[in-house]
Amino acid sequence: MLFSSVTFLYWFFAIVLSVYFLAPMPRGSTAIRNTVLLLASLVFYAWGEPIYVLLMLAQCFSGWFFGLLIDKFRGRGSSKAALVGSLLVGFGGLIIFKYSDFFINVTNAVSGASFDLWRLALPLGISFYTFQILSYTIDLYRGGAKLQKNFFTFSTYVMLFPQLVAGPIVRYTDVAAELHHREHTLEGFSKGAFRFVIGLGKKILIANVLGELSEICRNSSDKSVLAAWLYAVAYALHIYFDFSGYSDMAIGMGHIFGFKFLENFNYPYIAKSVTEFWRRWHMSLSTWFKDYVYIPLGGNRVTPLRHIFNIMLVWFLTGFWHGAGWNFILWGVYFGVILLIEKFALGKILKKLPVIISHIYVMLIVIISWIFFDGYSLTAAAATLSQMFGAGASGFAGSEALYYLNSYKIPLILGIIGSTPIVKILAEKFRDKFSRLAVAAQPLVTAITLLLVTAYLVDGSFNPFIYFRF
16 A cells, blocks of 8 residues: 555545544553554555565564563573574565575576576565664664563554655664653644655655656657656656655654654755765665664774775665665665775865765766666666767657657756755745744645645556565
């Protein structure tokens, strides 16, 4: 079930909100409301993949059970063994369901064997909820988290439907206190509803439209330079608004239910270096790999060669996390190499360059990366890149590319402006100068955006979500 669907908005979410806020909180206890959220999350997940609810429950039980063992045998070897068990079960599930066919293909190619592919369906959100469970057991082992003895409370944390299938990756320590005691205020509800609807608008009114454009240009017979760049720019904006819009919706629903999820995006397309870009893009994933892979490997407190190895391993894993394909591995390694170049050679130069030059450099690097990310084959990605820079292109601007550029110019302009903090800055200035009017305008903006989104959903059909693939 997509957040950006009539079924979710006007049936599922409406019913869950009603039941949730009608549920009592005796002496401030959140137990009953947690139960509502847990049951709602099970229904939400089972709506699309009923059989894989069992897998998710098994992973939840594994994390909870190993957590009990880690705490019980703390300070002894058995505690570390329990942590290892948690890692094996968590990553084992990922390997079986996400990477098995990739490894079988590699084995067949290297050995000449012909093992049959398993062709298992990829469970929705498995990459996200696996990382959430493992963050709990690792933090518990390190002493940074407290034991959660209640299986249902732990399951509520893992399965919380606002961030279940596509993040942001919420660590147990971020919401541990709120699982037991959280406030529900009109201000929090209003803030959450506004954030949710803005994210919904980003997803439906910008991401979907530009996703449609990128699909058209990628499959177009027009092989001009403009067609390739139109595809690349549309896809870059599409993936940003698609994923950041989903994160906005998750964070907004978190506020409504009394949770404060951390931010996941901070205008990454205004970055002046690729290093800065990755501090702004999918921040929950970047910090996860930093805290649970990079730092345990020694981070930068090692020899230069080992430091290079640590960075490249993290980015290999980051690429592989996104998908079981060579294009994702190449995408991760590509960023690893760029970050190494910045770290050891370009960093100081970039700081001295005019902002516009450094920004163009970042956008060029990032847009090229998305070609590999979206490519169904490395050959197709290479062909698109060649076309972008004139090699094999039919000309600079074909009639089809010019037609679609003119047809989609408004959403392209909105996407470019919306990927910067310009709108936010103007809104804050308006709120500072006309505070009362701003307070009155927020519900109106929410209502109008929801109305536009609903009209689009009723009339439109192009409504995918990229990160469901991962």
